[in-house]
Amino acid sequence: MKEHGTLFIGGRWVAPRAERTIEVISPHTEQPIARVAAAGPPDVDDAVSAARHAFDEGPWPRLDPAERIEAVRRLADLYGTRRDELAELITDQLGAPISFARRAQVALPWSMMNALTDLARTYPWQENRPGVYGQDILLRKEPVGVVAAVIPWNMPQFLTVTKVVPALLAGCTVVLKPAPESPLDALFLAGLVEEAGLPPGVVNVIPADRDTSAHLVAHRGLDKVSFTGSTAAGRQVAGACAQNLTKVSLELGGKSAAIALDDADPSAVASAVRLSGLGMAGQICNALTRVVVPANRADDYAQALAATMSALNVGDPTDPATEMGPLVARRQQERVRHYIDTGVREGATLVTGGSDLPAGVERGWYVRPTVLGAVHPSMTVAREEIFGPVIVVIPYRDDEEAIRIANDSAYGLAGSVFTTDKARGLDVASKVRTGTFGINQGYSMDPAAPFGGVKASGYGRELGREGLEAYLDVKSISVGPI
Known part of the structure; x- marks a missing residue:
């Protein structure tokens, strides 16, 4: 049985503040296959603080977009070399057939990483617009800030990539919270982030139970929550975000x-x-x-x-x-x-x-x-x-x-x-x-196409240009005569 006793916070592997663990059970054998460290509320605070420092004081949001694109491309290259290993992890923890895991759970996210970096290369990060009253208007697309990405268990890497990669390309910093059923692939990704040399605190990975997730989405240190899960849970997330006026995207259930x-x-x-x-x-x-x-x-x-x-x-x-x-x-x-x-x-x-x-x-x-x-x-x-x-x-x-x-x-x-x-x-x-x-x-x-729902299936979009813009704010600058 695999043992993983640390969380990835602030660019380091750290032990949780309390001795909390998640036991990962094979859906095929019904036997434990791994035990991983579980974050509690103090660990959430640490992760948000690390992401906040990386955003407010670190280099990541201030890099030229081309530099962020290059860093994410390095991560994608590493991801590509470890695809088989990652697919086997997903099969073990979720029971996904290995052929499906290789194709949809790993190869598809990898192709998404590359496609999203290509999209970012052509994105207009700054635009000029003539004002109605004769002045020039400059529009700057700036990162929204610290993002909590809350991931369900069913397609964990696909949903991680569609949230984390656009957020990184936009210049945001991220706290990634995988589901208790699927922490192994998220920790694997954390290792790739470390190997790719992303600045400390830009990506933090904290497996946790649902009670701790509630503490995360209600955290005042966040600027945005991106959540995928059930409609019932989405309503709770939306309510928690409303208390702090935290921006939120919800990709929920379907029929x-x-x-x-x-x-x-x-x-x-x-x-x-x-x-x-x-x-x-x-x-x-x-x-x-x-x-x-x-x-x-x-x-x-x-x-x-x-x-x-x-x-x-x-x-x-x-x-x-x-x-x-x-x-x-x-x-x-x-x-x-x-x-x-x-x-x-x-x-x-x-x-x-x-x-x-x-x-x-x-x-x-x-x-x-x-x-x-x-x-x-x-x-x-x-x-x-x-x-x-x-x-x-x-x-x-x-x-x-x-x-x-x-x-x-x-x-x-x-x-x-x-x-x-x-x-x-x-x-x-x-x-x-x-x-x-x-x-x-x-x-x-x-x-290239935005994905998301209406009615009880949520709001907000992932993928495409719209998925990148979900992690950007637009600043309007009016320029008078010099």
């Missing part, structure tokens, strides 16, 4: 709909649904979990989804042939099983799957890939985020009803439409209220 128009292909829809989230056993916020289909072809879609889900290779996440591993924790397994049973009790048809363990699996927090058919939009499984490998099939009578069903949700993170008619697809996309959308695919996480 994304895939609308299949009457000219769509059931097998293509099923394939897109699989790719949108089942690599992490459905534990993806923008996964396509509601499949809205023509009523006269509902059985065709249910069977196509069932065939795709049943064919998934479920099992040992360290096996390269595995396509779906376990859920992250026993509580998550129990939650998903409860939703499956609730769906059947409320009248949904169990097309494939169920709440028992997959065939051949004797231990681990697994759930069978499940399709529920004949689902009414009012059912619990159609309204609440399950965060597991459960797909619901909802029939509709016409395009207008399909759009109403897609919009009849507290959430608005992502969605898709499937059709052979691009203009028709674009029309549907314009009418579904979400922050992101895909046509004939799940939403692609392109680094």
Whole structure:
């Protein structure tokens, strides 16, 4: 079992002020694999103080943007050489299949790092604008300050990179707080930050439990909080930030709909649904979990989804042939099983799957890939985020009803439409209220495109130019005659 007894604060590895630890449990074996130091409130204070000093007194925010870009590029180069090691850590702690971990949990963040540095190279850090009253206006883009980046467990490196890298490029300093389920990759990244030679205090890494997280997001020493997690937790974070007028970005839950128009292909829809989230056993916020289909072809879609889900290779996440591993924790397994049973009790048809363990699996927090058919939009499984490998099939009578069903949700993170008619697809996309959308695919996480939600899926954007600007303030300077 790995032992890691220190936190990364102010450019040094330091012991926590109190003897607090987090035990990391393998979702596959249900056995401990690591024990790491856990930050308490005094350690949070130290980390925020280190980040505050690095911002107020250190060189980082005062560097030319090109120098920060070069430093982040050094970090990306180091990251690239350690990809396999990092993927294995993520597989061990989360149960992500190793093939998915290499591709989506590590290679994708690495490509994002490089793409974001390219974006920063062309970003207009200063602009001139003619004033209405004849004077010149100078606009300077300046770093927002000290940022707390609070990361969930499901896609830890991807979400870390989409927060930390733009913040660093903007000139901010960061306190990174990973989830208790996934501290190992964050500590690994801290080692790369140290090796890359970033100034002390620019990045601080403090694994901690949820109570300590509450102390962090309410800290008066912060200028911004960037949070990804559940909608319920996001409401608490927003309330804590409001007390201090701390800026906050929230990327929260989802219940994304895939609308299949009457000219769509059931097998293509099923394939897109699989790719949108089942690599992490459905534990993806923008996964396509509601499949809205023509009523006269509902059985065709249910069977196509069932065939795709049943064919998934479920099992040992360290096996390269595995396509779906376990859920992250026993509580998550129990939650998903409860939703499956609730769906059947409320009248949904169990097309494939169920709440028992997959065939051949004797231990681990697994759930069978499940399709529920004949689902009414009012059912619990159609309204609440399950965060597991459960797909619901909802029939509709016409395009207008399909759009109403897609919009009849507290959430608005992502969605898709499937059709052979691009203009028709674009029309549907314009009418579904979400922050992101895909046509004939799940939403692609392109680094050039801003990502985020509306309604209970949060506010603020990550990635693209907008993701960089989330960590910048605009200062207007009016220049009179000299």
